[in-house]
Amino acid sequence: MPRKRTLRIAAALVAASVPFALVPGAYAGTKERPSGLVFLPNPVVALQDQDLDDQNDADYPALAGAYQVVRLRNLDHSGYLRGDWADVCGTTCAFRKKERFFYDRSDQEFEQVMAYYAVTKAQRYLRSLGFTDVNAEPQTVKIRAGFDNSFFDTVKDELQFGKGGVDDAEDMEIIWHEYGHAIQVDQVPGFGESQDALAIGEGFADYWAYTMSAPVSGGYDPACIADWDAVSYASSEPHCLRRVDLDLTLADRIGESHHDGQIWSRALYDIHQALGRTMTDTIVITSHFAFAVDTTFADAAQDTVDATRDLYGQNEANIVAGAFEDRGIL
Ligand SMILES: [Zn+2]
DSSP, X not given: OHHHHHHHHHXXXXXXXXXXXXXXXXXXXXXXXXXXXXXXXXXXHHHTOTTOOOTTTOOOGGGGGGEEEEEOOSBOSSSBSBBSSEEEXXXXXXXXXXXXXXXXXXXXXXHHHHHHHHHHHHHHHHHHTTOOXXXXXXXXXEEOSSOOOOEEETTTTEEEXXXXXXOGGGSHHHHHHHHHHHHHHHHSTTOOOSHHHHHHHHHHHHHHHHHHHGGGTTTSOTTEEOTXXXXXXXXSXXXXXXXXXXXXXXXXXXSOHHHHHHHHHHHHHHHHHHHOHHHHHHHHHHHHTTOOTTOOHHHHHHHHHHHHHHHHOHHHHHHHHHHHHHTTOO
């Protein structure tokens, strides 16, 4: 059986027929390690194909080109997916003594590799922005069976990813969304004690998925969140669990945090378009430190404007304020 698996993945790599050195973010030199096989960020975006579907967790030929070889960084070299910034298991823990974590989506270990890569990538990005104290610990991640839901368990400090439809952790945007919650709750312990704070939490998590995914999306509708996970839910195309570019204002609130979060994420999205990724993400993460656990949209927006002025000056602060004014928040 191991022999068969090796051949199957080799076929997938050949079918991709793209030299790895030419694929942005891919790891040149597949014999080197530690490395693993992932969807980056997911098959719908990677293949720019809205017709892909789950097919009951099968690895089928049309997906072959969606697999990418990536380098797995910060591992502790135990042979498990355990390292400086992530500690990942499922019902069993993926183990590869030689640190070549090559699985396909029908293997339960595949999502563990996805999660290890996505979490480590996000923490390394935070550190590249200068944040060395934001969730700076090995994040525990559990890939669960039996229910189709993913969440950040604040009591256990654990990310959990469900299965059913497309397995949630087969979509890196779902992983980055949940890690966004872990980031924010680390910065503001207990965050989410008001309806507004809950919506801001969901909005930031969607924005975080967007800002992590945009550089690897090839410009294919980056504002659409979880294009792959959503194929099981959404009948219209493009399939999106949510979007970060909807024209919603506070007047459109319905009291459901994921929906209402799209008001917040749109403001952050607009700031991102105006000020760029690095500046925006520095502002957004910095501003969280000032948030109250039961903040309001208006207070959190003002904290964000203030952080911008402190970091970059009045000009940029005016742009940020304008983005929140457009949402009816300020
Ligand atoms: Zn969420």
